[in-house]
Structures are given as C-alpha cells and as structure tokens.
Amino acid sequence: MKVTIVGAGNVGATCADAIAYRRIASEIVLLDIREGFAEGKALDIMQTQTTLGFNTKVSGSTNDYSKTAGSDVVVITSGIPRKPGMTREELIGINAGIVKGVAENLLAHSPNAIVVVVSNPMDTMTYLTLKATGLPKNRIIGMGGTLDSSRFKTYLSLALDKPANDIQGMVIGGHGDTTMIPLTRLASYNGVPVSEFLSADELAKVSADTMVGGATLTALLGTSAWYAPGASVAFLVDSILNDQKKMIPCSVMLEGEYGQSDICIGVPCIIGRNGIEKIVNIELNEEEKAKFAKSADAVRAMNGDLKSILS
Numbered sequence: 001m002k003v004t005i006v007g008a009g010n011v012g013a014t015c016a017d018a019i020a021y022r023r024i025a026s027e028i029v030l031l032d033i034r035e036g037f038a039e040g041k042a043l044d045i046m047q048t049q050t051t052l053g054f055n056t057k058v059s060g061s062t063n064d065y066s067k068t069a070g071s072d073v074v075v076i077t078s079g080i081p082r083k084p085g086m087t088r089e090e091l092i093g094i095n096a097g098i099v100k101g102v103a104e105n106l107l108a109h110s111p112n113a114i115v116v117v118v119s120n121p122m123d124t125m126t127y128l129t130l131k132a133t134g135l136p137k138n139r140i141i142g143m144g145g146t147l148d149s150s151r152f153k154t155y156l157s158l159a160l161d162k163p164a165n166d167i168q169g170m171v172i173g174g175h176g177d178t179t180m181i182p183l184t185r186l187a188s189y190n191g192v193p194v195s196e197f198l199s200a201d202e203l204a205k206v207s208a209d210t211m212v213g214g215a216t217l218t219a220l221l222g223t224s225a226w227y228a229p230g231a232s233v234a235f236l237v238d239s240i241l242n243d244q245k246k247m248i249p250c251s252v253m254l255e256g257e258y259g260q261s262d263i264c265i266g267v268p269c270i271i272g273r274n275g276i277e278k279i280v281n282i283e284l285n286e287e288e289k290a291k292f293a294k295s296a297d298a299v300r301a302m303n304g305d306l307k308s309i310l311s
C-alpha cells in the first residue's frame, strides 16, 4: 500500500515516521516544494529502518508529483502553521491556495486515492478539497477529531490519575479553539462515566484545556504541535489501509446528519478501506445540540471566505 504525504515539515515528516515505524504502509512518498527537503527527511527516516526494525520504502520528492502516482492514500499537510497568539482561521488566506493546488496535483496522479486533509483551518480546507475536486464525500477526510480526542483523553487521564488507554472519549464539532465540543457526558473510565470520579468543575476544566490544546502547545513551542498530530494522521491512515472500521471523529460533508448540510465538520465516522464508510448519528442532548449548531455556524462563516477561490 502506498501513501503520499505532501508537506515534509513538522507534521508531514512525523506522520511519515509513524506510518513507517508502525508498518502501516509498504511505501511512503514525502513531497515538498522546498528543494531537497523531502528527500532529506525521507533519507533520515530510512536510516532508522535497521535500528527500529521496519522495511517500509520511504522516498522524497521536490514537487515532482509523478513519484506519487498510484497512491492509495494521500495526506495534505502543506501550508503554514500558526504562531503564538494566532487562530487557525487566520491561516486561510495562504493555505487555501496551497491546498487546492496540491489536491488537484495529487488526484491527477492518484485518481483513486482517499484524501486526508490536515492543513488548517482544517474543516474549511476539507470543504475546499471536496468542492474543488468533486470527489465523492467518502474519499475526503478531515483530520482533527482524532487529535482533539487524544488530547481530551490525555487531560482526562491527568485529572483522573489513570492510564490514558483506559479512557474513552470523543471530541466533535469544528477543529477550532472555540468550536470543539468535548463530549464529557459520554466519556468513560473503563465504561464507567467519568462524572462518577470528577466534579462538574473538574470536567469543565478538562473540556476547556482540550479546546485550547493546540493553542497551548503553540504558545509553548513557538509553532504548532507535531508529535500528536503526526501520530493522529497515522492512526487514521491505519484504519483506512487496514480496513479497521474504527469509529473516529472526522470532518466530513454532512447532508442532513446532525441537522446540518453543505458543511464539513467533525462527527463520529466509521473509517475503513473506502474512507468514510458511515456517519454515526449519536443522540446529542439539548445542550450538545446547541453547541453543535453554534460550532457549525462558525465553520460555515469561514467557508464563506472560499467564494473567490472556488469561483
């Protein structure tokens, strides 16, 4: 199975590393516009093969899409990351043009690929990719909910002082500092609702920390995060290529689900070899429904900024 990752920067290279090390694909191509950069990252990853024990072929390309031909999955991480104090939404001006051009180039060489969109503002970039390429909605997957849910479970594990892998939980809604919806009501510690162990105030803090999880890291690092984002992409690609049918919150085009249409936003999806195989319609309570509608309003307003690029 072949995976192409466009953007060999922090997230793209980390994701290539995780996919190679975990033997999720047999071949990975990293592509970047920076001369020699993707080749360098690929060679560095290849030189971990004997010490880490994998045989995945990893190669790099400076903007030559012919090397990406026949990919089963393509991942778009190209574009600029935010700096401290910025929102993801502020990246739209530069990233929209990059993502549109990259998606078109990728599909010209891999017409059957499933596309994973990572560049921010991710929900809007997913919508743009869908509209610009005209691909069926099952083949365009926005990655944000995987990461937000892993942050949610990390903060829950810290609050509970219990292992993160004993915790279940999901974040739906937009992938933005104010649009994410950590589903605290449904989160559990080995099947027991976390509300049995944490007070309402403690849960509210976990939720707030999760929502600004990316901003917290950006303030600490000077640029946005990459280890958890890269690992989250690898987790999603694993569910696609190995047809695991995991339920993962992903940004997907809604057609009436959750009361929304003509918008890409995070909801739980079954992810398998056909990409988005099913949207799981979970019953939200009134408060969650109101939050989801507000989140969708914000994402839809951002999509409005794509008018010039899509016309």
Ligand SMILES: NC(=O)C1=CN([C@@H]2O[C@H](COP(=O)(O)OP(=O)(O)OC[C@H]3O[C@@H](n4cnc5c(N)ncnc54)[C@H](O)[C@@H]3O)[C@@H](O)[C@H]2O)C=CC1
Residues within 6 Å of the ligand: 006, 007, 008, 009, 010, 011, 012, 031, 032, 033, 034, 037, 077, 078, 079, 080, 081, 082, 088, 091, 095, 098, 102, 117, 118, 119, 120, 122, 143, 144, 147, 175, 223, 224, 225, 226, 229
């Ligand atoms: N959806 C999510 O959960 C997450 C999204 N992100 C987003 O992912 C994007 C990448 O972040 P980083 O890897 O940290 O940035 P980075 O700056 O380390 O890497 C971006 C790479 O894209 C390349 N690039 C730019 N234009 C290109 C083009 N036209 N063709 C090919 N390559 C091109 C650059 O040369 C650079 O190497 C950002 O937009 C960031 O906001 C980051 C983390 C999580």
Ligand SMILES: O=C([O-])CC(=O)C(=O)O
Residues within 6 Å of the ligand: 081, 082, 088, 120, 147, 213, 214, 215, 218, 224, 225, 229
């Ligand atoms: O915070 C950012 O800008 C990058 C991102 O989407 C994340 O780490 O969640």
